[in-house]
Amino acid sequence: MISEVRNKIKFWKNTDRIGPDILGTYWRLFFKSKMIKLCKKKFGHFADDADFRPGAYAIGCSQISIGRRVVIRPGTMLHGETDTLKDSIVIEDDVLVGCGVHIYVENHRFIKLDLPIIDQGHTEARKVILKKGCWIGANVIILPGVTIGENSVVGAGSVVTKDVSAGVVVAGNPARIIKSIGNE
Numbered sequence: 001m002i003s004e005v006r007n008k009i010k011f012w013k014n015t016d017r018i019g020p021d022i023l024g025t026y027w028r029l030f031f032k033s034k035m036i037k038l039c040k041k042k043f044g045h046f047a048d049d050a051d052f053r054p055g056a057y058a059i060g061c062s063q064i065s066i067g068r069r070v071v072i073r074p075g076t077m078l079h080g081e082t083d084t085l086k087d088s089i090v091i092e093d094d095v096l097v098g099c100g101v102h103i104y105v106e107n108h109r110f111i112k113l114d115l116p117i118i119d120q121g122h123t124e125a126r127k128v129i130l131k132k133g134c135w136i137g138a139n140v141i142i143l144p145g146v147t148i149g150e151n152s153v154v155g156a157g158s159v160v161t162k163d164v165s166a167g168v169v170v171a172g173n174p175a176r177i178i179k180s181i182g183n184e
Helices: 002-014 025-032 032-042
Strands: 056-058 064-066 077-079 087-092 102-104 127-132 170-174 175-180
Touching: 002 025, 025 032
Parallel strands: 056 077, 064 087, 077 102, 087 127
Antiparallel strands: 170 175
């Protein structure tokens, strides 16, 4: 039992992730100065005025970049862990991220009918980029390889499977352009 506790503490300290299941570091997210210090250590880039709130998850932190004035809200999952990309998720400055947003850079393979999906590995990782000033609504899912354009809006609950151009509003499953911003 003592060796299990020791191993768990070592894992918490050294793992490339942040979230409620990493108790050894999770408590730091509740204190601004401790959160900043932890995130600057864990993430590839974490701006001085960014915020990673309790209840959010990040896997593969060292491959994730978070810009100025970005808040990662509770329930958000940044799944950036990959063996093939140095930078897997890039969130530029002034991006609004709603609660419960999920971002993935890989997916499970499912090409063989005679082999359980759990044994088929993953697809090739593809970078996700959230450009400056965009707004990602609550409970949005962003799939591998997607770029959200500058100052675009993704409506709550949308599933984004393709790039979103700058200055548009998209929504739905799969997300489609609803309108251009500035054209009332």
